[in-house]
C-alpha cells in the first residue's frame with residue numbers, strides 16, 4: 001500500500017495519535033519537520049495552523065493537504081510522524097516513513113532566513129531554554145519592539161510555542177533579524193553554556209527571599225505531630241521510604257522510583273504538561289512525602305535546580321474567601337518578601353523553570369478540578385480554586401513545575417489531560433514496615449516484639465502497609481502487646497486502640513479495667529465527633545475557634561491529642577485546628593453517628609446509599625439534611641461537590657460498620673441504650689445486604705456459551721470491606737449466598753493486602769467455585785497470604801502485575817496444591833525468578849487435573865525451565881503453558897520440549913521472546929512431531945534462523961492437528977519468510 005493510500009486508510013489512527021493528548025505540540029512538531037523539509041509552504045502552514053480552531057480540525061486539514069500533495073509528501077509525513085511519536089504502537093504506519101530522510105538539510109542553505117526554515121525543529125529545541133535571552137538580545141539589537149517581546153513571551157504559550165512564535169516573527173523581520181538570532185544561538189553554544197539551562201545569577205533580593213522562604217519551609221516541615229500539639233517527632237528520625245510506582249508503563253524505568261524522580265522527567269507521558277500527580281489512598285503518606293521533599297529542598301539536600309519552592313495545602317486554601325492574584329497567593333500564603341515584591345515576582349515570571357509549586361490534597365479542595373474557566377494573566381485576581389486550576393493546567397505560569405497530591409478517586413479525565421505523569425504512592429513495603437518500626441522505637445527489643453506480633457497476625461500486618469495505620473499500631477505497642485488473643489483484625493480495631501491509647505495517656509489510672517477506658521471520655525467523643533461529622537458533611541477539615549465552640553469542644557478535649565493546631569505558612573490567620581489525620585476525623589464522625597442520639601434516624605441509610613446518589617449531585621445535600629445545625633452559607637453548590645466527599649463518607653461508613661459490630665457493642669452499653677445500638681447495627685446490616693444485591697442485580701446475563709462473569713463496579717470493594725469490619729460471618733454468608741457467577745473480575749481496583757483480607761473473609765462463603773481475577777492491583781506477597789483461606793473456592797487465579805515474588809508463590813502453592821477446585825493460574829509480570837519454579841514443578845507433579853500455567857514476563861532462565869520440565873514430565877493434564885518474555889534460551893527450550901514431546905494434553909505453548917534460537921526450534925519440533933494434542937505454538941520474537949524453521953516445517957508435515965506456529969520477528973530474511981510461508985501455510989510470520 002502506498003503512503004498516500006495509508007494516509008487515507010489510517011486517518012482515524014493518525015488523528016488520534018496526533019491529538020489524543022489534548023496538546024497541540026505533536027501536530028506542531030510534525031508541521032515543523034514538514035516546513036523544514038520544504039513539503040509545506042508558509043501558506044500551507046498558516047492554513048493548517050489556524051489559531052483558535054479545534055486541534056482535530058487543524059490535524060484533519062493537514063491530512064487533507066499532505067494527501068493532495070501526493071505520495072512523496074505522504075512518505076515524508078510518515079517519517080515526521082515517526083520522529084515525533086516514536087512510541088505510538090499498534091498503528092503500523094511508522095514503517096512507511098523509515099526510508100524517507102527527515103534529516104535537516106544543512107549545507108544547502110544560502111541565507112539566514114532559509115536556515116531558520118530548514119533547521120526549524122532543532123532551533124526550536126535549542127531556543128526553549130533561552131527564549132528570554134534571545135528576545136532581549138533582539139530588542140537590544142533593534143530587531144524587535146517591546147510589543148514583539150510581549151507577543152513572544154505571552155504566558156499562555158508553552159516554551160516550544162514561544163520559540164516558534166519567535167522564529168516566525170524573526171522571519172517576518174527579514175534577513176538581518178534572522179542572522180541575529182542565529183548568531184545568538186551560535187554564541188550560546190560556543191561558550192559551552194547548555195542552552196536549556198541558561199546560566200544565571202539571581203538578583204540579590206531574590207536570593208534574600210529564597211533564604212527567607214527556605215527557612216520558613218524548613219521550620220514547617222521538620223516535625224510530624226504525633227499527639228496533637230503536645231508531642232512532635234523529627235521527620236528525619238521517622239521518615240521511611242514509601243513505594244512509588246509510575247501509573248503508566250514505562251520501559252526506561254529500571255528499579256524503584258526515588259523521591260527526586262517525582263519531580264524529574266522520568267516517566268513523562270505528556271511533555272507539554274508541567275504537573276506531576278502523586279496519588280494514593282488516605283494515609284498512604286502523600287502529605288508526609290511532600291513534607292520530606294520540602295525539607296530536603298529547604299536544607300539544600302535535594303531539588304537544588306529549583307530556586308524557589310512554594311508549598312500549598314488545599315485544605316488550607318479552602319478557607320481563603322478573597323479573590324487573589326497569583327502574586328498575592330504566593331506571597332500571602334507561603335512567604336512574604338520583605339522588599340522588592342515586584343522584582344521577585346517578575347523573576348518568577350521570567351524563570352518559571354526554576355520554580356516549584358506543591359499542592360497537597362487536591363481532593364480536599366471544595367471544588368472539583370475543572371479547566372473551563374481560563375485565566376492567563378498573572379496579575380488578574382480570581383477565586384483561589386480558579387488560580388489553582390489554571391496553575392495546574394499551565395494557563396498561568398507555564399513552565400513552573402507543579403507536584404499535586406490527591407486520592408485516586410478525585411482524579412478525573414479532565415485533570416489527567418493536564419498531567420505530565422502520574423506517580424502512585426502505595427504505602428510501605430514489607431521492608432518499609434520493618435524499617436518504620438525500628439525507627440519509631442528507640443529500644444530495639446520493643447521494635448522486634450511489635451514486628452513479631454505482626455508476623456503472627458497477618459491481617460494486622462496487611463493493615464500496616466498503610467503508613468497511618470503503621471504509625472497507630474506502633475504508637476499503641478503497649479496495648480497491642482498486652483491484648484494477646486484479641487489482637488486487632490480490622491481498621492476499626494486499630495482506631496479503637498488509638499482511642500484507648502490517647503485516653504489512657506491522659507488519665508492512666510483508668511487503664512486497669514478492660515472496658516473501662518471509655519469512662520469519663522464520652523463527652524470528649526461526642527464533642528469531637530460532632531465537629532468531625534459536621535466537617536465531613538461540609539468538606540471542612542480545618543476548624544476555627546468558633547467551630548470548636550459550636551460543638552462544645554473544650555480545652556481538655558483538645559489536650560487529648562486528636563486535634564492538632566493547623567500549620568499555616570501565613571501568619572495572618574488566627575488559631576485553627578485539624579484532626580491528626582483525615583481518617584481520624586472519619587473515625588470520630590462514625591463514633592458520633594453510633595453514639596449520638598441527635599443524628600437523623602436516616603443518617604445510616606443515607607451514608608451507605610451515597611454511592612448511588614453521588615452522580616445525581618444530591619448526595620451531599622441529602623446527607624447534610626440529617627445535620628441539625630449545618631450552616632447553609634458554608635455549603636458548596638451541588639455541582640461543585642468536593643471530590644473528597646465520597647471517599648470520606650465511605651471511610652466513615654466503614655468505621656460505622658466496625659463500631660456497630662457485635663464484638664464492639666459491649667463498649668457502648670454504658671453510654672447509650674442497647675436498643676438504639678442494635679437498631680443501628682440492623683440498619684447497617686440491611687444497607688450492606690441491599691448494596692450487595694444491587695451489585696449482583698447489575699450483572700448481565702451471559703452470552704450463550706459463555707460463563708457468567710461479574711466485573712466489580714466502584715463501591716463493591718468498599719462494601720466488602722464494610723462487611724469485613726462487622727466480623728459477622730452470618731452477614732458475609734448471606735451476602736455471598738446470592739452471588740452466582742463463574743468469574744469475579746476485580747482488575748484495577750486498588751486491591752492491596754487489606755482488601756485481600758476483606759475479600760477472603762467474604763468470598764470464602766461462596767457456594768460455587770469461581771475464577772478470581774485480580775490483575776493490575778497491589779496484592780504483593782502479604783496479599784497472597786491473605787487470599788489463602790479462600791483458595792478452596794477458587795478455580796482460577798489471575799494475578800498479573802501484582803508485585804508478587806517467589807516467597808508469595810511458595811506459600812500460595814503450598815495451599816492450592818490441596819484445593820481440588822484450583823486449576824489455573826496467571827502470573828504475568830510479577831517478580832518471579834527460577835526460585836519459584838520448583839513449587840510449580842511440585843504442583844504439576846501432584847495435580848493431574850491442573851490446566852493452565854502462565855508465567856510470562858518474569859525472570860525465569862534455563863534453570864527454571866529445567867525445573868518446570870521436571871514437573872511437566874509427570875503431568876498429564878496441563879493444556880496451556882505460557883512463558884512469554886522470560887529468558888529460557890535454547891537450553892530451556894530443549895528441556896521443556898523433551899518433557900512435553902509426548903504430551904497428549906498440551907494445546908497451547910508460548911515461548912515468545914525467550915532468546916530461543918534454532919537449537920531450541922529443533923527441540924520444539926519434536927513436540928510437533930510427537931504430541932497428539934498441541935494446536936498452537938508461539939515462537940515470535942526469538943532468534944530462530946532458516947535451519948530451525950526448516951525443521952519445524954518438516955515436523956509439521958507429519959502433523960495435522962497443529963493449527964498455527966507463530967514466528968514473527970525471528971532471524972529470517974524477507975525472501976526466506978516469503979518462501980517458507982508459501983510452503984507451509986500454518987507458519988505465521
Ligand code: ADP
Pocket residue numbers: 224238239240241242280281282283284285286287288289436467468469471581
Ligand atoms: P496522606 O496524606 O496520604 O493521607 P499522611 O502523609 O498524612 O497520609 O500520613 C499519615 C501518617 O502516616 C503520618 O502522620 C505519619 O505518621 C505516617 N507516615 C506517612 N508516611 C510516612 C513516611 N514516609 N514515613 C514515616 N511515617 C509516615
